[in-house]
Amino acid sequence: RSKYPHQPVFLQAVEEMAYAVEPLFHDPINGDFYRKAFLYLTEPERMISFHVPWMDDKGVQHVNRGWRIEFSSALGPYKGGLRFHPTVNDGILKFLGFEQIFKNALTGLPLGGGKGETIISRVKNGIVFHFSPCTYIFATGGADFDPKGKSEAEIRRFCESFMTQLCRYVDAATDVPAGDIGVGGKEVGYMYGQYKLLSNKHGEGVLTGKSKLIGGLELRPEATGFGLVYMAKLAVEDKMKSTLKESRCAVSGSGNVAQYTCRMLINLGAKVVSISDSNGCLVFEDGMSNDDWERIIQAKQVERLRLGALENMSGVYHPGGSPWTLPDLMVDFAFPCATQNEIDGNGASLLISKGVKGVFEGANLPVTAEGQDVFRASPILYIPGKAANAGGVGLSGLEMSQNAGRTYWKRETVDIMLKEMMAGVYQQMKAAAGEDGSLEQGCNRAGFLKVAHALKELGWVY
Numbered sequence: 001r002s003k004y005p006h007q008p009v010f011l012q013a014v015e016e017m018a019y020a021v022e023p024l025f026h027d028p029i030n031g032d033f034y035r036k037a038f039l040y041l042t043e044p045e046r047m048i049s050f051h052v053p054w055m056d057d058k059g060v061q062h063v064n065r066g067w068r069i070e071f072s073s074a075l076g077p078y079k080g081g082l083r084f085h086p087t088v089n090d091g092i093l094k095f096l097g098f099e100q101i102f103k104n105a106l107t108g109l110p111l112g113g114g115k116g117e118t119i120i121s122r123v124k125n126g127i128v129f130h131f132s133p134c135t136y137i138f139a140t141g142g143a144d145f146d147p148k149g150k151s152e153a154e155i156r157r158f159c160e161s162f163m164t165q166l167c168r169y170v171d172a173a174t175d176v177p178a179g180d181i182g183v184g185g186k187e188v189g190y191m192y193g194q195y196k197l198l199s200n201k202h203g204e205g206v207l208t209g210k211s212k213l214i215g216g217l218e219l220r221p222e223a224t225g226f227g228l229v230y231m232a233k234l235a236v237e238d239k240m241k242s243t244l245k246e247s248r249c250a251v252s253g254s255g256n257v258a259q260y261t262c263r264m265l266i267n268l269g270a271k272v273v274s275i276s277d278s279n280g281c282l283v284f285e286d287g288m289s290n291d292d293w294e295r296i297i298q299a300k301q302v303e304r305l306r307l308g309a310l311e312n313m314s315g316v317y318h319p320g321g322s323p324w325t326l327p328d329l330m331v332d333f334a335f336p337c338a339t340q341n342e343i344d345g346n347g348a349s350l351l352i353s354k355g356v357k358g359v360f361e362g363a364n365l366p367v368t369a370e371g372q373d374v375f376r377a378s379p380i381l382y383i384p385g386k387a388a389n390a391g392g393v394g395l396s397g398l399e400m401s402q403n404a405g406r407t408y409w410k411r412e413t414v415d416i417m418l419k420e421m422m423a424g425v426y427q428q429m430k431a432a433a434g435e436d437g438s439l440e441q442g443c444n445r446a447g448f449l450k451v452a453h454a455l456k457e458l459g460w461v462y
Ligand code: NDP
Pocket: 179, 180, 181, 182, 183, 184, 224, 253, 254, 255, 256, 257, 258, 276, 277, 278, 279, 337, 338, 339, 340, 362, 363, 364, 389, 390, 392, 393
């Protein structure tokens, strides 16, 4: 705390992990090693920071700051998202990187050739899966650039300038960035285009989240949201002996993760009762319809509109509202899919008072420390983003494999792999939780133990 007082969200992420892994420090054989491994992992291996000059449509030059934070290479090339948002700084990116070291460790990757120790190998629907513990580990990056209100040309020029700086630090065997808030398929495409021009390397999967036409994986845009709902479905069936069908599911955000969380919830017969953006919230008392969903996709993916500007929706718009603060919105399951710390202690207490049965994190660290305490003190199902939103980075890993193998996987094949991957993460989390532990603790412990043992084998922590 005294070393990084200016990075409160990073400290919050470290404390959340410490809460889960601290009991391991008392292990009579490995306790001292686990403590050292944990401290080792709190310092990123490398932090790269650079300027990003770009020109707006009026010919005026602006300069933003960009970062790439390479947290740990213990398990393979660095891998992780790029975020473009005005709130981005080194502390936010350190929180994202730290948090997701453990997420990546949970995500076994199908590698065809079975590189690394194969922990699951089975044949399903004629496809052979070889899941290795992990082949890459997290880095994260981005810029304090606000894409809102910028023209398409301004965004393209910014992406090109960003990659002009970043390209000297990334390649398919070293560091493979992807999207995050403010960086979707279009932005990834612009950065990939610039990388190709500068590097003359045209077959490399140096970025994931590309469109299918330029080497992207089927289902990658849907992966985080679909994976989140697959995991929620598993947990509800396993722990509550129930289903998501007809349940009232509140979703926050209306970006990539929220959009496909809604899609899969609707597919499974659940009622999506809300979505939001940073200006307000749309509430669908009778559930979001297919027409509503199509209109939202058009508005967000094509027209770059705010939710408040949408007309002819079956829902009611609440300016300044959030699904977590509306007193009358009844919720069975909550899917926070917007950003960090969106549910505070009051929001968590309100959800519990309304009888919420489960919280599944699509966003990274969407619940404050106070909110987490409220959920921990209740009997609800609570699955952190490290496990619940791992489908995105999991399929990014598959995109790397697809590019490296110069191959192409069909949508149905990728969907089966995604389901298997989420089931694998769920089983690891459940096993690490043990008889009495919560899924939250199991998730954090399972991820930590994998990375810690790799650090020992590499001789980096002793
Ligand atoms: P997008 O940029 O596509 O969407 C973000 C959404 O969250 C937008 O609707 C945005 O509204 C809203 N939002 C952002 N900041 C705030 C805020 N301060 N208050 C209220 N709403 C806000 O991002 P993604 O959907 O890709 O990412 C969402 C979350 O999921 C992030 O936490 C990200 O780290 C996490 N995640 C994403 C993955 C992916 O594959 N994309 C993978 C794993 C995790 P507005 O437009 O008004 O800003």
